[in-house]
Amino acid sequence: FRFFRYAWRLTYLSAIAGTAYLAYGVYELRHPDDQFLPDPTKKNLVILGTGWGAVSLLKKLDTENYNVIVISPRNYFLFTPLLPSCTTGTVEHRSIMEPIRSITRHKKAAVKFYEAEATKIDAERKVISIDDISDVKGASSKTDVPYDMLVVSVGAENATFGIPGVKEHSCFLKEIGDAQQIRKKIMDCVETATFKDQSPEEVERLLHMVVVGGGPTGVEFAGELQDFIDQDIKKWIPEIADKFKVTLIEALPNVLPMFSKQLIEYTESTFKEEKITIKTKTAVKKVTEKTVEAEATGPDGKKFTEVMPYGLLVWATGNAVRPVVKDLMSSIPAQKDSRRGLAVNEYLVVQGAKDIWATGDCAVAGYAPTAQVASQEGAFLARLFNTMAKSEAIENQIHELSSELNLKPGVDAAAVAREIEAHEKQLRRIKDIKPFHYTHQGSLAYIGSERAVADVSWMNGNFATGGGLTYLFWRSAYLSMCFSTRNRVLVVVDWLKSKAFGRDVSRE
Ligand code: FAD
Ligand code: NAI
The missing domain is CATH 3.50.50.100 (FAD/NAD(P)-binding domain)
Known part of the structure; x- marks a missing residue:
């Protein structure tokens, strides 16, 4: 008690x-x-x-x-x-x-x-x-x-690597304006897919959301998108619930190359459960208004061209x-x-x-x-x-004291010399700046369905983890990293709001 x-x-x-x-x-x-x-x-x-x-x-x-x-x-x-x-x-x-x-x-x-x-x-x-x-x-x-x-x-x-059509037809994900454009375009695709007399092929195209680039930006976006579709859009518009498809295209043999093998496998299996299709060894070569053309490598090592109609295309192939x-x-x-x-x-x-x-x-x-x-x-x-400013100030003080020593009659030369020596000592200590050294604290990424992956450096070691608990860790880590108290409060309120009322599906 x-x-x-x-x-x-x-x-x-x-x-x-x-x-x-x-x-x-x-x-x-x-x-x-x-x-x-x-x-x-x-x-x-x-x-x-x-x-x-x-x-x-x-x-x-x-x-x-x-x-x-x-x-x-x-x-x-x-x-x-x-x-x-x-x-x-x-x-x-x-x-x-x-x-x-x-x-x-x-x-x-x-x-x-x-x-x-x-x-x-x-x-x-x-x-x-x-x-x-x-x-x-x-x-x-x-x-x-x-x-x-x-x-x-x-x-x-x-980065677009000069691939034709990318700049004209893709959405990127770097700035606030990009995120707003994607949010609007998702709902535009949904509303157009439910428009009167739309053909089944057109509905399929409009609801095919393609993400190019399997780095952390592409993976996190694909996870967030699938959450939105599963947890909100499907509830409000059940008639198209089974028509959504999210595809993640990556040129390399696997996604998230900077994470450990175990976490790559965990991400790939989570995406499979979430019904996100991952196409690895597939490099996009051309983009048109409605299609993505890619060169894929089959299990036999043979290359073939694949053309994928899309409604939304998000391009996340790095810097x-x-x-x-x-x-x-x-x-x-x-x-x-x-x-x-x-x-x-x-x-x-x-x-x-x-x-x-x-x-x-x-x-x-x-x-x-x-x-x-x-x-x-x-x-x-x-x-x-x-430090540079501090040492400059001390250098100026030393300069002044030295001229005092030479020019002003009647000064206690020994005392001034001692003061100069003390300043010089302080200056040497200040000027001893060590070069830049980066301390890696780990990598974290959200992968959808309230799961995250983390490769974290801890007590001189590394540990890799994925799942629901890692998701809570991901949330608390990002919350603590937010710039200000104001940001932290607003983000928590947004999380609570979207949990309680669902995400807003208004187009603007
Ligand atoms: P930025 O933060 O991009 O800032 C560049 C600044 O320069 C901006 O203010 C821009 O407006 C300004 N600018 C641009 N052009 C000019 C110009 N000509 N003149 C003057 N100013 C200019 N990294 C992580 O470690 N963890 C993460 O979880 C993570 N998540 C990410 C998620 C997304 C969607 C993206 C896109 C990146 C993420 N990153 C993450 C990477 C991280 O955001 C970048 O590495 C980081 O922003 C780089 O910082 P920076 O100051 O170099 O550039
Ligand atoms: P990235 O460079 O990490 O990944 C881009 C991916 O696109 C690569 O895997 C590349 O093989 C693939 N690609 C390139 N051209 C292609 C093509 N034509 N077709 C198909 N695939 C193609 O880029 P990203 O994800 O934008 O990240 C940029 C930086 O920001 C990275 O350093 C990343 O670590 C950091 N970042 C970190 C996050 C985190 O820690 N959670 C989240 C987002 C970004």
């Missing part, structure tokens, strides 16, 4: 502490402190992008040390791991967006933000050309921004280098052998360039293009820049 009393008290106290923490988080969010204004004598630190790399840098950067300018066509941070859930309405898109204005407003010193795309980086003149690509334009929409230090963190664009990055690479001779992005050294300095650093998907540092890598790189650069 005493045990239950203590347990009850503990729960009660934890609930009070949790509520107080939440309330404080909300209060802090709504009441930012006054900020220092930018100091024109300080260096211009320009950050391109508002994704994982850039925002992680911004979060940890002591902005009072620089004039920080952030430039990005997107005025928000996007929590990409939950983007596949937005395509079906399990999570609403605004729940995984964090306005950049709220992030910059909470910094100690003011940060400038320009909503624009960087179109050219002139590493010689240290100038960036920017273009306001929004619908509303002021008197100047194209201009130049000079920098002393530059961080390129513009991510990557969707390609953005034009602005390609252009910068072509202007730096040391980058001539780099193909997948800006080659950087162990301090994330762009090789062959001065005062330019790169993080995330646009940088080639020897790691996979993931949010984990980008955010650790961003945090590393923040530490590096904070």
Whole structure:
């Protein structure tokens, strides 16, 4: 009985502490402190992008040390791991967006933000050309921004490998707009399939949802889509329940190549149960308005062409280098052998360039293009820049003290020399910055039917797991990784809402 009393008290106290923490988080969010204004004598630190790399840098950067300018066509941070859930309405898109204005407003010193795309980086003149690509334009929409230090963190664009028809007819899954377009198109296919006098072949085509690319993006989307069809659409429109088909096409012999063999098999068997067809060793070669043409390899090793009519096509075949990055690479001779992005050294300095650093998907540092890598790189650069500013301040102090020693009569020379020595010691300690080291915390992916797979690094070892418990782990891990308390609350509310009322099947 005493045990239950203590347990009850503990729960009660934890609930009070949790509520107080939440309330404080909300209060802090709504009441930012006054900020220092930018100091024109300080260096211009320009950050391109508002994704994982850039925002992680911004979060940890002591902005009072620089004039920080952030430039990005997107005025928000996007929590990409939950983007596949937005395509079906399990999570609403605004729940995984964090306005950049709220992030910059909470910094100690003011940060400038320009909503624009960087179109050219002139590493010689240290100038960036920017273009306001929004619908509303002021008197100047194209201009130049000079920098002393530059961080390129513009991510990557969707790879299409120049395959005909992909750009024109596919949906991608990288940005909020993509998720909204997919959500609309799913319901468009459903409503058109139930339109008067539709032929059986056309119904079959419209309800065939094809996903190209068996990496984590394609797999997670296919899982979310099948959940939506099974748990919601089929209930509201039972007359077409048996007509839905989801196909995942992958060029390699298996999906999720970065996961262990055991988890690949688990994913494939789960997809089989969920009735998602996986076509491996099948490379898409051409896309038309209504069909996908692929070259498949049969069990006998013979190649044959397969033509698949589709209603929705989602293209998820990985990353390609953005034009602005390609252009910068072509202007730096040391980058001539780099193909997948800006080659950087162990301090994330762009090789062959001065005062330019790169993080995330646009940088080639020897790691996979993931949010984990980008955010650790961003945090590393923040530490590096904070340290550089600190050591510069100490160097200035040493300089001042030295001139005091030489110029001012009557100073206690021994005392000043001791002070200089102490500063020099501190400087040596500060300047001893270790190179960037990535710590892999594991890979997680949702595979539908409330199951997930995880390859997690734990206590110097690795363990692979899949199933319902892993799904709970996946949910709690992603919830804890969300950017803010606001995001966390909104995501939980969305999960509860879609569980209780089902996902919204309205088309808009
Ligand atoms: P991004 O986050 O893509 O940010 C790039 C920024 O640059 C954006 O703000 C963009 O608007 C801006 N930008 C673009 N062009 C310009 C320009 N010309 N000038 C200025 N700014 C520009 N990784 C994981 O580790 N775990 C996951 O669960 C996971 N899930 C994912 C799910 C999906 C659907 C996708 C697409 C990716 C997922 N990833 C995941 C990968 C992860 O999102 C990327 O590796 C990560 O976003 C890379 O961060 P980044 O800062 O380099 O680029
Ligand atoms: P990816 O590069 O991981 O996978 C793309 C897949 O498409 C490859 O397996 C490739 O063989 C296949 N492909 C390429 N061309 C093809 C064609 N013509 N026909 C058929 N298949 C073709 O890309 P993805 O999934 O977009 O991921 C990009 C990055 O983001 C990766 O580093 C990934 O780890 C990360 N990510 C991580 C997630 C997670 O951890 N849960 C979720 C989503 C992305």
